[in-house]
Structures are given as C-alpha cells and as structure tokens.
Amino acid sequence: xxxxxxxxxxxxxxxxxxxxLPWYAMGVAFGLIAFALNMPLKSSxxxxxxxxxxxWIFSALWLDMQHPSTLPGRMAQVFxxxxxxxxxxxxxxxxxxxxxxxxxxxxxxxxxxx
Amino acid sequence: xxxxxxxxxxxxxxFLTYAMNQSWGTIPPIGKIFSPFHGFWMNAESPESGEPTExxxxxxxxxxxxxxxxxxxGVPHVFAQDDHDLYLAQGYLTAKDRLWQMEFxxxxxxxxxxxxxxxxxxxxxxxxxxMGSVYGxxxxxxxxxxxxxxxxxxxxxxxxxxxxxxxxxDRQLPLEYKLLxxxxxxxxxxxxxxFLKNMSFVLASGTxxxxxxxxxxxxxxxxxxxxxxxxxxxESPIIPVGSPVDFKPVPIPAAPADFTGLGSSMTTPEKDxxxxxxxxxxxGNKTVSGLPILANDPHLTLSLPSIWYQMQLxxxxxxxxxxxxxxxxxxxxxxNKNVAWGVTxxxxxxxDWYQVKFKDASKQEYWHDGKWKKTTMRIEKFQIKGKxxxxxxxxxxxxxxxxxxxxxxxFRSNIxxxxxxxxxxxxxxxxxxTFYQLNRAKNYEDYKKxxxxxxxxxxxxxxxxxxxxxxxxxxxxFPLKSKLQGKYLLDGTDAAADWQGFIPQAHNPxxxxxxxxxxxxxxxxxxxxxxxxxxxxxxAPSERGRRINERLAVMEKITMDSLRGLQNDNFNxxxxxxxxxxxxxxxxxxAAQSKALAALKSWNLVNSPESVGAxxxxxxxxxxxxxLWDDEFSEDEKVPxxxxxxxxxxxxxxxxxxxxxxxxxxxxxxxSMSDIVMKSLQANLDSLVKHHGPQGPEWAWYKIKxxxxxxxxxxxxxxxxxNIPIGGGGTIVNATTTRTGPSWRLVVELSKEGKPxxxxxxxxxxxxxxxxxxxxDLIDTWAKGELKPLxxxxxxxxxxxxxxxxxxxxK
Numbered sequence: 001x002x003x004x005x006x007x008x009x010x011x012x013x014x015x016x017x018x019x020x021l022p023w024y025a026m027g028v029a030f031g032l033i034a035f036a037l038n039m040p041l042k043s044s045x046x047x048x049x050x051x052x053x054x055x056w057i058f059s060a061l062w063l064d065m066q067h068p069s070t071l072p073g074r075m076a077q078v079f080x081x082x083x084x085x086x087x088x089x090x091x092x093x094x095x096x097x098x099x100x101x102x103x104x105x106x107x108x109x110x111x112x113x114x
Numbered sequence: 115x116x117x118x119x120x121x122x123x124x125x126x127x128x129f130l131t132y133a134m135n136q137s138w139g140t141i142p143p144i145g146k147i148f149s150p151f152h153g154f155w156m157n158a159e160s161p162e163s164g165e166p167t168e169x170x171x172x173x174x175x176x177x178x179x180x181x182x183x184x185x186x187x188g189v190p191h192v193f194a195q196d197d198h199d200l201y202l203a204q205g206y207l208t209a210k211d212r213l214w215q216m217e218f219x220x221x222x223x224x225x226x227x228x229x230x231x232x233x234x235x236x237x238x239x240x241x242x243x244x245m246g247s248v249y250g251x252x253x254x255x256x257x258x259x260x261x262x263x264x265x266x267x268x269x270x271x272x273x274x275x276x277x278x279x280x281x282x283x284d285r286q287l288p289l290e291y292k293l294l295x296x297x298x299x300x301x302x303x304x305x306x307x308x309f310l311k312n313m314s315f316v317l318a319s320g321t322x323x324x325x326x327x328x329x330x331x332x333x334x335x336x337x338x339x340x341x342x343x344x345x346x347x348x349e350s351p352i353i354p355v356g357s358p359v360d361f362k363p364v365p366i367p368a369a370p371a372d373f374t375g376l377g378s379s380m381t382t383p384e385k386d387x388x389x390x391x392x393x394x395x396x397x398g399n400k401t402v403s404g405l406p407i408l409a410n411d412p413h414l415t416l417s418l419p420s421i422w423y424q425m426q427l428x429x430x431x432x433x434x435x436x437x438x439x440x441x442x443x444x445x446x447x448x449x450n451k452n453v454a455w456g457v458t459x460x461x462x463x464x465x466d467w468y469q470v471k472f473k474d475a476s477k478q479e480y481w482h483d484g485k486w487k488k489t490t491m492r493i494e495k496f497q498i499k500g501k502x503x504x505x506x507x508x509x510x511x512x513x514x515x516x517x518x519x520x521x522x523x524x525f526r527s528n529i530x531x532x533x534x535x536x537x538x539x540x541x542x543x544x545x546x547x548t549f550y551q552l553n554r555a556k557n558y559e560d561y562k563k564x565x566x567x568x569x570x571x572x573x574x575x576x577x578x579x580x581x582x583x584x585x586x587x588x589x590x591x592f593p594l595k596s597k598l599q600g601k602y603l604l605d606g607t608d609a610a611a612d613w614q615g616f617i618p619q620a621h622n623p624x625x626x627x628x629x630x631x632x633x634x635x636x637x638x639x640x641x642x643x644x645x646x647x648x649x650x651x652x653x654a655p656s657e658r659g660r661r662i663n664e665r666l667a668v669m670e671k672i673t674m675d676s677l678r679g680l681q682n683d684n685f686n687x688x689x690x691x692x693x694x695x696x697x698x699x700x701x702x703x704x705a706a707q708s709k710a711l712a713a714l715k716s717w718n719l720v721n722s723p724e725s726v727g728a729x730x731x732x733x734x735x736x737x738x739x740x741x742l743w744d745d746e747f748s749e750d751e752k753v754p755x756x757x758x759x760x761x762x763x764x765x766x767x768x769x770x771x772x773x774x775x776x777x778x779x780x781x782x783x784x785x786s787m788s789d790i791v792m793k794s795l796q797a798n799l800d801s802l803v804k805h806h807g808p809q810g811p812e813w814a815w816y817k818i819k820x821x822x823x824x825x826x827x828x829x830x831x832x833x834x835x836x837n838i839p840i841g842g843g844g845t846i847v848n849a850t851t852t853r854t855g856p857s858w859r860l861v862v863e864l865s866k867e868g869k870p871x872x873x874x875x876x877x878x879x880x881x882x883x884x885x886x887x888x889x890x891d892l893i894d895t896w897a898k899g900e901l902k903p904l905x906x907x908x909x910x911x912x913x914x915x916x917x918x919x920x921x922x923x924x925k
Contacts, residue, residue, distance in 0.1 A: 018151035022284070024131045026149075031127065059150035067158035071289075071885035075154050077832030078293070092155070095134075095148045102130055106123035 010051035027103035034107030044108035045101040052100025057093030137295040152285045161887035162918040176925040181910035184919040188880030188888035191426040193910040200429040201267040205274025212440040212882040214288040215419040220305040223312035232499040241525035243494045244517045255307040257542040264546040268303040271443040275301035309441035314539035318571035324530040325756040327603040341758040344651040347765040350660040352635040363646035369596035370611035375603045390654045391458035394634035395578040406578035410456025411856035416823040420878025434553040444549035451868035453579045460572035463650035464538035468606030483609035543569035558583045574635035580864040586633035588623040588640040632666045657845035682899035683847040684721040699791040723816040723841045738794040745779045873901035
C-alpha cells in the first residue's frame with residue numbers, strides 16, 4: 001500500500017480514538033494498525049510521525065479557529081515559549097508526531113519479527 | 115532473542131507513554147495536556163456574539179425547572195421556583211465557572227495542599243490544621259445544621275456542585291486540573307464551612323501578642339504602653355463620638371495578674387495591614403434622589419480567579435443581587451428590592467495565646483486553676499502526593515490547640531511556641547443564617563435580627579433601606595475581656611486570664627440614622643474609649659476613615675457617581691499632615707535631596723498613577739519608620755518585636771522632638787530628630803535610585819507599586835495580570851497596593867418602588883477559565899475607576915439588550 005494511504009488510515013482512526021478514548025489510545029491504535037497492516041518497517045516511523053503531527057497540529061488549529069481566545073498566548077508562557085503561539089502549535093504537532101511515530105514503528109517492528 | 119529485539123521499540127513506546135502521562139515536578143503531563151482532544155486546547159471558549167443562545171441542561175435533584183439568563187458580563191440571573199432549587203442552581207452554576215478555585219481554596223483551608231503539590235505544601239498544611247481550621251469548620255458545621263433553612267441551602271448547594279462535577283469528563287476539566295494533573299473530588303457541605311472559617315484566617319488571625327511580650331520583657335510596661343497606645347493620637351471612630359448608648363453594660367471581668375511570660379523567638383501569621391475595606395451609606399437628605407445610597411469596597415488579596423462571583427438569585431420570597439463567594443450559598447454583599455448591605459473587617463482582638471505548663475513530656479496533663487487537667491488529642495492525617503501518608507497529633511487544652519510545642523519550629527516567625535490558642539474561629543457559629551436572612555431582609559428590623567446569628571470574622575455591617583434608614587453594626591461575637599486582656603501573651607495556668615464569656619450581641623457598637631447623615635467604616639477603631647467594653651488595642655490606621663468622614667461630612671447632593679468618585683479618591687491625608695513636619699526638619703540638603711524635596715513641594719498630595727511625589731513620599735515613610743525604630747525594635751531576628759505605628763511616629767515628631775528614640779543606638783554619636791529625618795531621606799533616595807534609576811518618569815507611582823492580580827497558583831504569571839496602571843495606596847481610600855486592593859466595588863441607590871439601581875465591578879471576571887473572554891475582562895474597567903451597571907431583573911423573560919445566553923436547568 002501507498003504511504004499516503006497508510007497515513008490517511010492512521011489520521012482517521014487517530015481522530016476517532018482521540019474523540020472517544022484517553023489520549024494515549026491513539027498510540028496504541030497506531031501500533032495495532034501498523035501490526036495488522038504489516039507496515040513497511042523502514043518508513044513506519046515517518047508515516048506515524050506525519051500522521052500524528054498533522055492530526056494534532058490541525059486539530060489544535062481547528063479548535064483555535066472555532067474558539068479564538070487568549071489561551072494559546074497564555075499557554076505559550078506557561079510552557080516557556082516566550083508567548084510565541086506559532087511555537088506552541090509546532091510543539092503540539094511535534095509531540096503528537098513523536099508519540100505516534102514511535103508507536104507505529106513499534107507495531108511494525110513487532111510484526112516483522114526477525 | 116529475536117522476540118526481545120523486536121519488542122524493544124514497544125518498550126520504548128510504553129515508556130514514552132508513561133512519561134508523557136505523568137507530571138514531572140512542576141511540569142504537567144506533556145502528552146495528556148498537549149493532546150488537542152484532551153488537553154488545554156479544549157479549554158478555549160470564544161466570546162459570545164450576536165443573537166442570544168438557548169440551551170437546556172439536565173440536572174438530577176431539581177424539583178422544578180430553573181431559568182438562567184446570562185448578561186454581557188457573564189453574570190447568571192437565576193429564577194427558581196423554590197429555595198432548594200435556587201441553591202442547587204447556585205452550586206451548579208458557580209461550579210460551572212469556578213470549580214477549580216472552589217476546591218483549591220477549601221483544600222488550602224483544610225490543610226490539604228500537599229495532596230496536590232506534594233511535600234512542599236506540607237508546612238502550610240500542618241500550620242492550617244494546628245491552628246484548628248478543620249476543628250473550627252466541624253464546630254461551625256454543627257452550628258449551621260441547627261437552622262433548617264441554612265442546612266437545606268448548604269445541602270442543595272453541595273448537590274448542585276456535585277451535579278456539575280459528575281457531568282465532567284477528563285477532557286472537560288478546568289485548565290488547572292490539567293496543569294496540576296488531578297481530578298476534582300465530590301463536594302461536601304463541610305467544605306462550605308471550611309471556606310467560611312478560612313475567612314477568619316484571612317481577616318481575624320492577626321496577632322502581635324508575642325512581639326508585644328518581647329517588648330514588655332525588654333523595655334518594661336511603661337515604654338510598651340507609651341509607644342503602643344491603646345487608642346491612636348488621631349482617629350475618627352466608626353461609631354460617631356457622642357452616639358447614645360442604648361444598653362446597660364454587663365460587668366467587666368477583673369483583670370488577671372500581670373504576666374510577662376517567657377516570650378519566645380517564635381510566633382501566628384502577622385495581619386497583613388493592607389487587608390481592610392471601606393463602606394458607607396448616606397441618608398436621603400444628602401442625596402439628589404432623596405433616598406439612601408450605599409457603597410462598599412472590601413479590600414482583599416487581588417487574585418485570579420476572583421474571590422467574588424456576581425449572581426442574581428430569585429425565588430419566591432427573595433430577589434437578591436450581589437457578589438457571592440464561590441464555595442458558599444447566598445449573596446454575601448449586595449441588595450434586594452428594599453435594602454442593601456456591605457461589610458468591612460473589624461480589627462478586634464479575638465485571638466489570644468496562653469503559655470502552657472505541661473506536667474511531663476507525655477503532655478497528658480497541664481496546670482490550670484491550681485489543678486492538673488487532662489489534655490485532649492486530635493489526630494490529623496495527611497495524604498502527601500508522591501509520599502507516604504503522615505499522621506500528626508495536636509494537643510488541646512480547654513483554651514484550644516497547642517499550635518507548636520516548645521521544641522518545634524513554627525511556620526511563621528510570629529507564632530509563639532508552647533502556647534495554646536484561644537480563637538473565635540473555633541466557636542460554633544451560624545454565619546450562613548445571617549446571609550440567608552439578609553438576602554431576604556425588608557427593613558432595619560430584619561437586618562438587625564439577621565446579624566444576631568453572626569460570629570466571625572467580625573464585620574462592620576453597613577446598611578441602607580428604601581424606608582430611608584441607614585445603619586452600621588460592628589458585629590460579631592466578641593470575648594468579654596478586661597481592659598487590654600490579650601494584648602500580651604497570657605498565663606495559661608491562671609483561670610482569671612481565661613475568656614469570661616462574650617459581650618451580649620445587642621451591646622455590639624452600632625449606630626442608626628446619625629445626625630451627621632451618614633455612616634461609614636474603614637477598619638479603624640469601632641468606637642472612642644467611652645465604649646464600656648474592651649474590643650482591642652490596635653486597628654487599621656485611621657487615614658482612610660478620616661478621609662472618608664471628612665469628605666462625606668461636606669458632600670451634598672450626593673449621586674452614585676460622586677460616591678464612585680470617593681471610592682477612587684487618591685488623596686493622601688497622611689502626606690498633608692506629615693510633609694510640613696518633615697520639611698521643617700530639613701537642613702543643608704544635597705543636590706539629589708533638593709530635587710526630591712522640590713518634587714514633594716510641588717506635589718498635589720494625590721497618589722495618582724503617574725505621580726513621582728507619591729513615590730518619594732510613600733517610600734520616605736518606610737525609610738523613616740525604619741531609621742527611627744529598627745535600632746531598638748529590630749535588633750535580633752530571634753526576638754521579633756512590633757514597630758510603633760506611624761500614628762505614634764507623627765505624634766513623636768509633633769510633640770516629642772527630644773525623645774530617646776530619635777538617637778540611633780547603633781552609632782557612637784547622638785542623633786537628633788533632624789538627623790534621622792535627613793538620614794531617612796537619603797536612604798529613601800538611595801533605594802529608589804538603586805532599583806529604578808535617577809529621579810524621573812520611571813519613578814511614577816504605579817511603576818514602583820506594581821499592582822498585580824495574581825493567579826492562585828503561586829508564580830503562575832502567565833495566568834496573572836501584572837503591573838496594572840492604578841494609583842492609590844494602603845492608607846488611601848483607593849486602597850490599592852502591590853497585592854491587595856478593592857476586591858469588589860459596589861454602589862447601590864435604593865428606590866421606593868423596589869427598583870434599586872446599582873453599579874459594581876471587581877478586578878477579575880466571572881469565568882475562572884483562562885481560556886474565556888470573561889476571565890479578566892473587568893480588570894481594565896476596575897483600574898480606570900469605572901463601574902459597570904448591574905442588571906436587576908424582575909423575571910427571566912424581561913427584555914434587555916444585555917442578555918447573551920439563556921439556559922434552562924431541568925430535572
């Protein structure tokens with residue numbers, strides 16, 4: 001299967017799991033999908049990372065557009081980003097990406113038990 | 115082997131998940147909080163706009179549907195069909211906006227902060243419990259249960275809070291729970307009692323007894339009484355001098371034998387001298403409308419979320435608007451169709467220390483009235499986050515808890531060790547009944563009756579009615595003491611030193627419709643010395659009270675706006691008195707001193723935000739006090755002493771230029787009054803230059819004062835509003851200091867037709883959510899000295915272009 005299709009599956013499942021289950025369920029789900037679909041090991045981390053990154057950053061952007069508020073600016077000071085909201089979005093994406101990437105890689109690696 | 119190798123990434127993933135789901139010190143759980151489906155991103159709320167919205171919420175336990183309309187400030191106007199539903203809705207709606215704050219404040223009051231923040235909260239928690247906060251709340255809860263109406267309100271309120279907590283999923287939790295990584299626990303009625311008892315902690319836990327005993331031990335009684343007089347040199351007491359006394363005093367107990375005691379190097383929390391308040395009511399013959407106008411601004415620590423939450427509560431028999439305190443039912447300061455009321459704190463001495471003589475190290479018995487008597491023990495359990503639980507034993511004599519044993523280190527330096535605490539906050543009480551009845555009061559008689567239920571913290575209850583009455587009762591439960599009893603530490607073995615009952619409530623200082631046409635209070639002395647009972651020797655400085663009284667005495671044709679002006683009065687009467695005295699002592703000033711003196715001479719004596727004169731003056735008062743008194747009263751930090759009040763210093767300058775106190779005992783030469791004045795002027799300029807550069811616009815008063823409204827989590831600057839451009843000061847009517855200030859300003863004009871008009875503001879916003887536009891939207895209005903019109907509705911269907919949202923709560 002195409003990397004893009006893998007990524008798309010992860011994003012859709014990730015969103016559904018995010019809405020209904022605890023936050024870490026997304027990682028577990030990505031691992032299970034990578035295992036079930038026998039994802040290519042080499043690109044598994046990148047696929048997972050991009051899916052998690054895009055899902056989190058676009059969800060955050062969407063929420064911020066729906067509910068414009070001073071909260072992101074404040075949170076960019078609570079976390080020491082000097083009030084830089086752009087950096088806060090980036091950090092959100094990178095954290096989602098790392099978490100997803102590692103789980104996707106773990107699922108793929110487990111399947112390719114050599 | 116292969117399995118282990120291929121499972122390795124899984125181990126990393128699991129570890130990462132664990133790490134991102136945990137708090138690390140003050141770092142929140144990074145995965146949970148950044149997840150846009152669960153974390154802080156979910157807490158953003160957009161400002162309401164356009165057409166009012168409508169929604170219905172299901173709440174178990176309601177008898178009938180409750181209509182709620184929100185105005186543009188975010189104030190809920192609640193229309194219920196019985197009292198039970200009214201208080202249930204109050205609990206639910208307050209929690210909806212302020213849940214985290216309600217729980218955090220009661221955790222603090224109950225000594226449970228270490229459950230949230232771990233071991234670093236432990237010293238504060240232990241102090242709270244040793245002072246008997248939980249014990250006092252249990253006693254007061256007993257009292258509350260005795261009035262069926264108060265009990266019902268308390269239980270319904272609690273059910274409402276729990277209905278809200280029960281409706282919350284993890285992702286809907288208030289932001290602070292996410293930051294500190296915990297969940298709310300169920301609310302219980304005793305938490306309301308803890309909250310109310312904590313007000314005694316905030317307002318009536320000041321104690322200088324140890325410091326005064328240390329002075330007594332060093333300088334003797336004559337000096338102690340001379341420098342720490344029992345009535346100020348200048349005063350304008352709350353009850354006008356010469357007011358008639360309408361009661362026959364009960365006999366005053368005999369004074370106990372003089373007792374010097376051991377003193378100690380350790381001592382209770384010092385009263386923050388900036389926590390005070392103003393209130394007044396003017397009678398109809400001084401107002402344009404011909405009806406009374408009432409004004410109140412309680413000064414408290416400025417915090418976010420704000421200590422106050424505005425509400426209108428309507429049910430059969432009640433239609434009241436005002437500020438509530440999240441955590442307790444009813445309106446605390448407000449008005450209804452017929453009456454308005456407000457409060458300021460009474461600085462009476464309701465906390466005393468008794469030196470305890472234990473029989474032996476087991477502390478099972480103590481000596482009192484010629485006999486060994488049994489102590490009682492109370493076990494307090496602490497659950498500390500990340501640590502094992504801890505158990506603490508508190509010993510009680512009949513006076514109260516022994517807060518710290520002789521070998522222990524107190525949480526604050528002014529708490530004596532080895533002393534039992536006798537404190538009004540430990541008495542059974544019924545404050546809720548007072549507020550329940552005030553909310554429904556129709557006239558002076560109802561107000562008077564409501565006050566009979568009130569114990570602590572004692573308040574100056576100002577009152578006005580649309581029948582034209584104005585009144586003020588200095589009200590609370592006051593121990594019946596001999597003169598000066600409890601100014602110094604007391605002898606715990608002497609039965610004559612015990613509190614001998616209480617002043618009958620009807621004898622509390624009060625005044626109704628005085629000839630002068632107004633009543634007022636600003637935490638100053640309740641009465642002049644002719645009052646038959648002893649209430650305390652030390653109150654807030656008299657300046658605010660004197661300024662308010664001199665203004666109200668000459669103001670005519672008063673309107674709500676002119677009283678708003680008085681609330682924001684920045685005139686410095688201390689400077690008016692003191693500066694000419696200081697100028698007379700100036701000799702051969704250097705260039706920098708001359709420049710500062712020129713600024714002071716051209717200053718209009720108003721502590722306006724931009725004023726440089728105000729900065730030089732206020733800082734000079736501090737350095738003068740320090741240069742004059744620190745050599746004698748701040749020599750040894752292990753023997754803490756009070757410093758004579760500014761009022762006494764002014765008296766010393768005026769009439770005792772040769773007093774021994776002028777000499778700085780730390781230098782070989784003998785200083786004169788003039789030397790000390792010049793020395794303090796130089797110290798003043800040195801400190802200003804050091805921190806703010808040379809004299810210029812950087813010395814603007816607001817830049818030096820740096821008023822901030824801070825989030826309840828210490829150090830959480832991102833959720834605070836700092837450096838607010840506002841004038842005022844501790845002894846100014848606009849009593850805004852660095853961390854304290856008018857926490858709610860209210861002006862109400864009553865009306866014969868039952869249509870009161872009111873204005874109000876507090877430095878915060880209705881929502882406790884930092885992601886809401888209502889989090890801090892009232893601060894700018896407050897800082898400008900403006901008020902918002904308060905919307906007083908007759909029915910939920912009343913038309914107003916200020917309504918934004920309608921919620922129906924249904925069972």
